[in-house]
Amino acid sequence: MTILTLHNTLTGRKEAFRPIEPAHVRVYACGPTVYNYAHIGNGRMAVVFDLLVRVLREIYPRVTYVSNITDVDDKIMDAARQNGEAIDIITRRYEAIYNEDMAALGVVKPDIQPRATEHISEMIAQIEQLIARDHAYAVQGHALFHVPSFPAYGGLSGRSRDDQIAGARVEVSPFKKDPADFVLWKPSTSEQPGWDSPWGRGRPGWHIECSAMAEKHLGLPFDIHGGGADLKFPHHENEIAQSCCAHGHENDLSAFARYWVHNGFVTVDGEKMSKSIGNIRLVHDLISHYPGEVLRLTLLSAHYRAPLSFTADALDQARSTLDRYYRILFDLKEVEAGAGTVPAAVLNALCDDLNTPQVIAELNALVRDVANADLSQRQQIKASLLATGDLLGLLQTDPAAWLGYGVQDGVDGVAIEKLLQERQNARQSKDFGRADEIRRELSAMGIEIEDTPQGTKWRKAS
RNA sequence: GGCGCGGUGGCCGAGUGGCUAGGCAGAGGACUGCAAAUCCUUGUACGCCGGUUCGAUUCCGGCCCGUGCCUCCA
CATH class of the missing domain: 1.20.120 (Four Helix Bundle (Hemerythrin (Met), subunit A))
Incomplete structure (x- = not known):
């Protein structure tokens, strides 16, 4: 039996992967918030976990892969306000674009892609469980997770609660019992999207959705939980807190997910992608300039946990690697x-x-x-x-x-054949000056030629 | 400041307590009228300072540099 080893963030070590049920491996990875085009960093996460799932499927008979769509979020509300569009128009549009763009990267759609807005009742139920177990409390229309009720909090990211408070840059809301407490549910104004709850009309906090959806679609505990390295804290830490405490597993951080896998960040030319620098690379734009496989191989050319510097050079190298493999397949x-x-x-x-x-x-x-x-x-x-x-x-x-052999689109095959014949005639009469001139003309048209014992071949250069 | 990740030859990028991946680019050669494609040959690198060791790029300690996160910003 092939043994997969994975670096488990929860233990900080590379470990042999042992499924809870070898007959059915269950994986969850945090998906995108859909209010904009996905960038190459989102693409890396999707490609890495797609690959992990493919490898699992190679080894195990059945794998269920769940990756969510976050379609309720303050960033979405901001986008809606700015565009004057309804929230669900925006979220459905970018969800569809996300799936198209990821498909272009060779990502197989997750088996289940749950939407947060379709799991509100599960979230409310989980919050009620947390309140019943004294891990959460309601105040001023909010429901908050009480971090001191969970001494093991911080075990994934390895930070103490005191460290977090000491380093906190954000002002602490006065109604929190403890500065580290985080929101499970918050009130909505009448213009904001909201659902009725025991704490009034409101909307869920960000972390509760993943806890609720993972549990509903995979059951607890499940095997692997993934996401970008930036999600370790606070998002995944809070998911663990919610899911472990809702079921009375306060002493077992692995009662939610056994293995935690995090992919590293993508930088652009070594710099962080950010709106202010203006260097965000959207998958949607990249796929019109590069074949999806070139992007995919670029993302896989570094180990998934290492930072990846996304550069034109890296893309060129991935392309030439693929060209070489395709040339071998062509020759065969x-x-x-x-x-x-x-x-x-x-x-x-x-x-x-x-x-x-x-x-x-x-x-x-x-x-x-x-x-x-x-x-x-x-x-x-x-x-x-x-x-x-x-x-x-x-x-x-x-x-x-x-490789561009036999391309019909965007080329004038008749003209090319005519030039090739003319060049052949020139070569036969040893007029190599004219022959090379024709080759340059073809090159300017984007046509590369190769003289072989079987005659001259041409291909549209990419 | 705290926590995490990383620093490998011109570039990308694995890995290992001693046998020193791979690719790209470069150089030389073969093939070709010349090219292209292909093939052959060619590269003893591991941030700095200590320590452990017969021996460290690999283990330990300190330092430097880069990078990510630090609670939803209503």
């Missing part, structure tokens, strides 16, 4: 691949805490001797390459189309 197009399996070295690398750079190295090793391989070795290489591509969510395009 007459070779019968047969049923392929993912090479053990690749699966082992993936099972080593998703060591994707190692996977790429293994892929290079696989492909290194293709030129000197015999037929059965070529069949094996092709099958392994395709199987690995399927697992990684790469190499899903027809090689000829990827």
Whole structure:
């Protein structure tokens, strides 16, 4: 049996993954708040957990992957006010765009993608449980989680409650019993979206939605909880507090989720993405300039926990790596691949805490001797390459189309053929000056040519 | 200030207590009229200072630098 190891934030160590039920692995990852286009950092999270789920599916018979849509949030309300649009118009629009953009990155849609607004009653029920167990209290239309009621609080991020208060930059609301207490429910004005609750008309705090939706769709405890590294505190810390305390597991932080997996941040040219710097890279824009697989491989070219500097150079490198694999597949197009399996070295690398750079190295090793391989070795290489591509969510395009052979759109095939014939004539009469001139003309049209023993081929350069 | 993550050859990027990934770029060569593509050859790097050790890039301590988070900002 293949053993997956994962770095578990809860213990701070790399551990062997042991599912609660090997017959059914359950995963939750915090999804986007839908009020804008997703940026490449959101894309990284989606790609990393998509890959994790693919690897789990390779090992285990059944995997359920839940990733939520946050469609009630103050940032959404701000966006609605600014655009003069209804909130649900905005959230449904950006939810659809999010799913399209992630699909372009090769992300398989989660099995369940619950919306926060469709789980209000579950959230209210959980808050009532917390109040009943004296872990929360109602005051002035709010419901607040009382952090001192949960001594184990802070176990995920490793900060003491005192540290948090000492470092807090935000003024503490006067009605909080303790400065560290956080909101479970807050009142809405009549213009704001709201739902009736035991504490009056209001809306949920941010953290409670994930606790409620994960529990409803996966049951507790479940196997893996993921998200961006920025969510460790306070979001995931608070989820643990809510879910453990609602069920009386005050001494067991793993009573909610067993393994916590966090992906690192994406920077742009080494700088944080921010509106003020104006360097936010939206997936929606990037996919019109780069094939989705180039973006996906770029995101997988660093280990998922390491920071990733998103640069034009990194994109170019991912593209040339993919070009090389596609060229090999193109050269092997007459070779019968047969049923392929993912090479053990690749699966082992993936099972080593998703060591994707190692996977790429293994892929290079696989492909290194293709030129000197015999037929059965070529069949094996092709099958392994395709199987690995399927697992990684790469190499899903027809090689000829990827490389630009036989392109019909945006090229004048007749003119190209005419120029190629003219060049051929020039070469035969040793008029290489004219032949090179024609090659430059074609190059200016975006057409690259290759002279082979079988004649001259052309391709549309990407 | 607190907590976390990271600093590897020109660039990207794994990993390891001693056998020193991989890719890109560069250099040389083969092939080609010249190219392109491909193939061959070529790179002893691990932030700084101590310590442990026969031996540290890898372990321990300190420091420096970069980066993220610090409670929903109504």
